[in-house]
Amino acid sequence: MDKTPRNLWSGGFRQLLAAQSISAIGDRLSFVVLPFLILGHGGDAVAVALVLGARAVGFSASVLAGGVVADRIGPRITLVLSDLLRAVVQGLVVALFISSDSFVAALAALMTVYGVAEGVAIPSSRALLPRVVPDAALERANGYMSAAYTSGHLVGPLLAGIFVALDLSVLAIGIDAASFVVSGVLIWTTRPRSLPEESKGTVLSQFVEGFKALLARRWLLWMIAAGVVLHLTTLPAIYALGPVWAETNLGGGAGWGILVSAFGVGGVLGGLVATRLRPQRPAIWYFVGLIVVAAQPINLVSGAPFWLVAGLQSVAGFALAVLGVMEDLSAQRGVPGALLARVGSFAVFASTVATPVGYALVGGVSAWAGVAPTMYVMGAICVIIVAFGVLLPSVRKFAPQPSGAALQPTPTVVDVEKSPT
Structure with a gap:
């Protein structure tokens, strides 16, 4: 009997898949509504480009360091810290739009921090999966993760359209902040296999x-x-x-x-x-x-x-x-x-x-x-x-x-x- 499905779902993969799905929806939700939120608060195309560009700069500056950090302290801890930092940033974004009319510079600074956290998270997410899934089940696990990610990128924009139409874009950013908290908690509950450091x-x-x-x-x-x-x-x-x-x-x-x-x-x-x-x-x-x-x-x-x-x-x-x-x-x-x-x-x-x-x-x-x-x-x-x-x-x-040899230092x-x- 093929025991791959049971082995796949009995470990931390269930939590990791749920975290991936929730994060994908929240990411696309906030990414779509943020430009409309900026325009609705008096910003222009230049402001939108500045804010989105600041996020890209932060991402580019941190992604290489993120790989080292994940391998030094572990991808699970790195992902949890990244999720919590992004939750705080999105919470501050909500507060900024509610309380301030002069927001572009502050929002660009927050999106730079967001990009840094995002850049650290990407290498960690790739490294965590083979530590929570048996080697023989990697094909199945990667397939489910891909489907979850793509589904989130379909659902997120649909929800974003509804929030924009109802003039609830700030609430959408708040939901994204909450999604990072939930994702961080789910990832923390995984129990990945530990690997001795190669150096x-x-x-x-x-x-x-x-x-x-x-x-x-x-x-x-x-x-x-x-x-x-x-x-x-x-x-x-x-x-x-x-x-x-x-x-x-x-x-x-x-x-x-x-x-x-x-x-x-x-x-x-x-x-x-x-x-x-x-x-x-x-x-x-x-x-x-x-x-x-x-x-x-x-x-x-x-x-x-x-x-x-x-x-x-x-x-x-x-x-x-x-x-x-x-x-x-x-x-x-x-x-x-x-x-x-x-x-x-x-x-x-x-x-x-x-x-x-x-x-x-x-x-x-x-x-x-x-x-x-x-x-x-x-x-x-x-x-x-x-x-x-x-x-x-x-x-x-x-x-x-598929022998697990790749996981041996x-x-x-x-x-x-x-x-x-």
């Missing part, structure tokens, strides 16, 4: 150790590089130019909303299907899924019937969920557990830095060549580069075994291309 050096030496571990894993370097290309081309083309194209060619705001929802529904289904997958070479699955995701700009401007465009967007959402699970699974089984947060922080940092560069690139090219040609070119570049990744020997040979960093784990 007990200084912060700098541990940072260097994590970087060396990354360099020793060429398959992971290629995965990160492909993610950077995605953030330089396809994603900014979708987010910046997609709504512009939809305004006159895909049914306007209503049509764009349908396409975004179709993508989200595909993501939920993809996460659930991923719980049943048992890939021997998850890195190859990652690149194959990324090819589908990379082609989205081409799909949007292809001139195909709207129902077909929506269907392909759903397939892209499905592929994104599956490749996300494959990415996490590759790291969880290919990187020692005591190094996982540090190594993961480099991937997040690389994508974070690439994103604003991608927006600038896409904006400049579209101003010169037009929206449709830019989306074709950006999509094609990303598809070609990502497809090349499937052919790389280090990617094709990487086949981690090693005295030195080894080249995993020469090892089955």
